[in-house]
Amino acid sequence: MSKISDFLILNIEKEIRDGETIVQGTSTFIPMIAVILASQKKNINLIAGFYANPKITPKIPSTFCFENFKNGKIIGLSGFLDMLIEEKIDLEFLRPAQVDKYGNMNNTVIGTHKNPKIRLPGGMGVDDIVHYAKRSILYVPNHSSKVFVDEVDFVTASGWNKGKGPDKIITNMCSFEFIGGKIILSEINPDYSVEDIIKNTGFVFEVSKKIKKMSLVDRETKDFIKEVDPLCLRDLEIKEERGKVLNKFKNV
């Protein structure tokens, strides 16, 4: 079984189309590396959110400094929002804390907004992206019925039952597609079964008759990812691995 982060990077990369303008926010290391991987064979314009200082320590590789990345640039908030509203952004990958069968996503609170059981950091511009970008794709590193819920506690970004929603959800176990606003299991990680996914999803979904197997990480891709991200920043998004990465910073 390959590393979850590497598996996601590979399968996210496959969604990126030649010529697309992609915006990617801070601390979404997995899709950032997927964009770098995609740029090896596709012509990508990358807008790196508005992170002013991507080299968060001198030990972080310069590939994270998107000013040096081929066709990459860092722009301010106003410039980014102008591009977004003028519909010049093709795609962003977003990570939800909760998502339902319509693609409504919650990054705000677990519980009610007035009396939150868990106050989450906040949604940044997720609804702005879902609404104005041509496509949005969600990614979930820890597929579970806590994330895939029947009804989200708070709608931070709206889904297909309210107009427009995300186009796909890619997880460590599978990939869902929204077709005509309906969620369909379209691809599966060969390490899991459909039953595993049913067990870990809090709503009923349709399974595609032409279900495909997701790609597994080959040696070449693994080596490339390791070279791009030697400190494993990508694992900051994997709950079980976060501590190891943070320890590296503590011991600098």
Added chain:
Amino acid sequence: MKFTDLSEVSNIIKSNSIVAIGGFTINRKPLAIIKEIANSNIAGLHLYLLAGSLEVDYLVEKSKVKKISAAYVGYEGLGSSKITRNAVETGKVYFEDLTEILYYFRLKAGAENIPFFLTDSIVNTDIIKINSACEKVSDSMGKVKCKINSINPDFCIIHAQKADRYGNVFINEPDFSEKEMARASKIRIFSVEEIGELKSEEITISKEFVDYIIISKKGAYPTGCKGHYEPDIKEIINYLENEQNI
């Protein structure tokens, strides 16, 4: 415009006011000024920001905050804030969520003296239900939009790389809408790493939108200030590990 020092901060900022804060998460947060507020008698603040981290925690920890309007409070890949999280979960602080568009257009409307902007986003979210600055309206074509009301913060506090002796300010990195923040706010306080000459093309915020300048070397530390120092990740992790729920 007046040059002043950190000790004057507590005489300038008033309790129960709206304070807008520049920077983004662990970058260019005006922490020297924030520490002055945290150690003063000022209280009841409403913070208005895009994405906060230490500045919010420092003030919440000292019970200076009644409301936060933000799109995000956290430490990106480094973790979330125990202090702010706990204060919101226990009802000590109210968190009024923004989106990027909502944050920006409230300031832009305030800066341009326009009462509101309309947007197509936010309409179908729960944010429109909980944020007092926006509401559903129909435009002239009958399309449902989100009306975003302007904001004019009482104060803004922004850390920048440089200012000149006339009071013009240079932010040497992509903006987080500090231009709009300074134009929209009533009293504008800047801390800067240094004073020096500025070429006209370097002026990010013109002196007419600057009220106070404080020279504060490492005024954003341990958050970063591009061109001067990077965020001190080790120090921030230490803070996160040692911070207590309040």
